[in-house]
Amino acid sequence: MQSSVPNNREAMKAHLNNLTMRTWLLLVVPTLAIAYPVARVVVPAVIRAVVPEVVRNVLSVI
DSSP: OOOSHHHHHHHHHHHHHTOOHHHHHHHHHHHHHHHHHHHHHHHHHHHHHHSOHHHHHHHHHO
16 A cells, blocks of 8 residues: 655645745744744853853953
C-alpha cells in the first residue's frame, strides 16, 4: 500500500507556489511581529546564560 505523504507534500508545494503576494504578506507580517519581541527577550537571556559574569564586566568597561 502506498503512503499518501508524498502526495500531500506535492500538494502543499503546489499550494504555496500559487499564493499571491498579499497572502504572503498576511503570513509574514504577523510572524515578524511575534518573532521580534521574542528575540529581544530570548537573545539577551541566552547571552547571559552562556557568557560568564567576568567577561560581561570586562566588556562593559570597554
